[in-house]
Amino acid sequence: MGKDKASTAEEKETASKNKKSLQIEEEAPWLWKWEEGDCLSTDGDDDDEDEDGVKAVIPEDPSAVILGNCGVIAVLFETPSGFAIFGYYGTRLLDPDAWQHIWADFVNTPDQTVWLKEFQAFEDKLSAINKDAISPALGVMVIKRIIETAALVYECDRSVDKHAISLRHAATHLERISHIDAQDWDLLKLATALKLICYPEEKIRAPRRLFTKPQVMRLKKDAPKYEDVILKAPCLEIYNEMYTARKIRCEAARALLCLVERAKRAYEAELPDHEIDPDSRKIRHCIDPVMIDELREWHTRLSTKPKKRQVPPTLAPVDALQRYTLISSHPLNKPNEPGILSLDIHPSQDIIATGGIDTDAILFDRSSGEILCRLTGHSKKITSLKFVNQNGLFITGSADKTVRIWQGSEDGDYSCIHTLKDHTAEVEAVTVHASQKYFVTTSRDNSWCFYDISTGSCVAQVGEASGQEGYTSAASHPEGLILGTGTTDGVVKIWNVKTQSKVANFDGHVGPVAAMSFSENGYFLATAALDGVKLWDLRSSSKYFMTFPPCNSDATTNAVEFDFSGRYLAIGSSDIRIYQVANPKVIWNVIKTLPDLSGTGKITSIKFGVDAKYIAVGSMDQNLRIFGLQSY
Numbered sequence: 187m188g189k190d191k192a193s194t195a196e197e198k199e200t201a202s203k204n205k206k207s208l209q210i211e212e213e214a215p216w217l218w219k220w221e222e223g224d225c226l227s228t229d230g231d232d233d234d235e236d237e238d239g240v241k242a243v244i245p246e247d248p249s250a251v252i253l254g255n256c257g258v259i260a261v262l263f264e265t266p267s268g269f270a271i272f273g274y275y276g277t278r279l280l281d282p283d284a285w286q287h288i289w290a291d292f293v294n295t296p297d298q299t300v301w302l303k304e305f306q307a308f309e310d311k312l313s314a315i316n317k318d319a320i321s322p323a324l325g326v327m328v329i330k331r332i333i334e335t336a337a338l339v340y341e342c343d344r345s346v347d348k349h350a351i352s353l354r355h356a357a358t359h360l361e362r363i364s365h366i367d368a369q370d371w372d373l374l375k376l377a378t379a380l381k382l383i384c385y386p387e388e389k390i391r392a393p394r395r396l397f398t399k400p401q402v403m404r405l406k407k408d409a410p411k412y413e414d415v416i417l418k419a420p421c422l423e424i425y426n427e428m429y430t431a432r433k434i435r436c437e438a439a440r441a442l443l444c445l446v447e448r449a450k451r452a453y454e455a456e457l458p459d460h461e462i463d464p465d466s467r468k469i470r471h472c473i474d475p476v477m478i479d480e481l482r483e484w485h486t487r488l489s490t491k492p493k494k495r496q497v498p499p500t501l502a503p504v505d506a507l508q509r510y511t512l513i514s515s516h517p518l519n520k521p522n523e524p525g526i527l528s529l530d531i532h533p534s535q536d537i538i539a540t541g542g543i544d545t546d547a548i549l550f551d552r553s554s555g556e557i558l559c560r561l562t563g564h565s566k567k568i569t570s571l572k573f574v575n576q577n578g579l580f581i582t583g584s585a586d587k588t589v590r591i592w593q594g595s596e597d598g599d600y601s602c603i604h605t606l607k608d609h610t611a612e613v614e615a616v617t618v619h620a621s622q623k624y625f626v627t628t629s630r631d632n633s634w635c636f637y638d639i640s641t642g643s644c645v646a647q648v649g650e651a652s653g654q655e656g657y658t659s660a661a662s663h664p665e666g667l668i669l670g671t672g673t674t675d676g677v678v679k680i681w682n683v684k685t686q687s688k689v690a691n692f693d694g695h696v697g698p699v700a701a702m703s704f705s706e707n708g709y710f711l712a713t714a715a716l717d718g719v720k721l722w723d724l725r726s727s728s729k730y731f732m733t734f735p736p737c738n739s740d741a742t743t744n745a746v747e748f749d750f751s752g753r754y755l756a757i758g759s760s761d762i763r764i765y766q767v768a769n770p771k772v773i774w775n776v777i778k779t780l781p782d783l784s785g786t787g788k789i790t791s792i793k794f795g796v797d798a799k800y801i802a803v804g805s806m807d808q809n810l811r812i813f814g815l816q817s818y
Contacts, residue, residue: 350373489708536552541567570615579639588609606642617662633649672713676693712748737759745789763778780813
């Protein structure tokens with residue numbers, strides 16, 4: 187987005203041509219209207235020859251480039267005597283009138299968009315297809331509505347992703363001029379920041395609390411510094427296009443999830459009962475190769491980052507933590523059902539989520555001191571909850587054996603879009619993968635499930651011998667390929683997520699492992715149980731190198747948490763103790779002890795705020811407590 191003054195007029199002209207590239211046909215709301223600005227130009231001949239010697243049109247459509255093979259797909263047709271496979275220009279399925287005129291393409295093809303690839307006759311066509319695996323209701327749905335809705339979701343993502351290069355380049359200007367590290371920001375957040383810079387007086391349409399107040403103030407204050415760097419008109423057009431795309435995608439994704447679930451039910455309803463295992467009504471598959479490649483890619487990307495990272499300049503220093511005191515207390519739970527069992531802090535917004543005995547999840551705005559919303563639906567206590575740092579998603583796990591995925595809206599409300607019932611006992615932990623595309627749940631049923639967040643589908647369920655009592659905690663490694671789980675019998679198990687195989691057992695705890703946390707660089711694992719907290723060095727043997735016992739003989743340790751920088755470790759028992767992280771060969775010093783003000787003697791959950799500038803604490807009363815400095 188750097189501004190070359192000599193080409194300003196040309197850029198404005200190009201931006202004008204590309205205006206309103208994201209439009210929807212009124213008569214077919216699930217299809218995209220392709221504008222001239224969306225097409226790719228090609229040089230040379232207008233057509234190319236495929237392997238069968240048939241001339242195929244070279245597509246100008248960018249979706250054809252993404253499809254590969256010049257946009258040509260294979261189409262299976264049933265004929266009176268058998269089946270035929272045709273080559274077909276696949277992007278024509280995105281035309282608004284595709285379903286009305288598809289037959290004309292196969293009858294009259296002067297532009298050679300269709301050609302016969304293979305034909306095979308069958309005396310008994312039913313023998314060519316497993317009839318029990320195809321449902322007429324599912325077939326109709328897959329042929330039309332699911333494909334149409336999925337295409338809309340895809341196009342919404344494409345309309346956002348096509349701006350990735352320019353927006354990532356703009357992020358470098360944000361860091362250089364405003365000293366804001368925006369490299370890990372979502373693309374819509376980047377576009378919104380540029381809109382805020384270019385038009386600081388206009389109202390911004392964006393998800394609630396997208397930026398912190400200091401960030402908004404800094405961007406508005408620095409707006410004049412960007413005048414010779416950023417072109418306003420293209421920024422506004424990109425922002426409007428991306429905002430519209432995200433809004434449409436949200437609705438389309440919800441519709442798609444409902445359609446797929448309906449199709450799944452229609453398929454399962456037609457299966458004979460004798461073909462379904464009565465002890466396991468759902469078939470569990472291994473993680474598919476595409477997901478494995480994505481997991482491996484994330485691992486490679488994250489593992490190549492320097493392990494000895496610079497301390498963030500905005501991180502709260504040790505002397506600040508030593509002065510932390512209670513700055514606020516908020517009665518969030520119902521008074522007759524006190525007890526906060528889990529909490530999480532949104533990574534990019536000043537929002538804290540709590541869940542506990544009263545079965546509700548509460549989203550609390552720390553800056554305003556107000557409850558944003560109360561999420562109801564679970565029938566038993568909420569044991570674990572996590573924010574997903576994209577698409578406004580939020581996940582809760584409960585003792586009612588279910589997991590719920592919630593979708594946030596523009597007005598700050600959340601609605602449940604999935605209720606997952608894959609476990610047969612209490613769900614004890616939810617942990618989100620580093621990619622923010624997958625998550626894992628663990629349960630007392632002695633299994634853990636790997637889920638695709640976008641579909642809410644259980645991709646793999648891993649169980650062990652039924653004689654054991656199950657899992658009580660879990661954490662995902664920062665690099666994405668390792669999962670830690672804690673058990674009721676005090677064993678910490680380390681898993682390879684890619685192969686769903688156990689790679690190590692860490693023994694030494696007494697009692698159930700209540701909590702665990704990986705350090706930011708992935709070197710250390712801290713685990714909490716009745717006998718306190720143990721520290722494990724994942725680079726060496728499976729023997730813990732340090733133990734922090736409970737502060738008194740009657741106390742149990744229920745919470746342990748590294749801050750995001752990996753510089754501090756907090757432990758919750760009958761009080762809260764904060765340690766400065768060091769190496770395994772020296773003692774980790776306590777830099778601050780905070781009292782349990784609930785009077786219950788049981789701290790249940792701890793979370794560091796951004797840059798460790800505050801600490802959120804949950805206990806067995808109804809209050810969320812915030813410790814820090816008033817100056818922050």
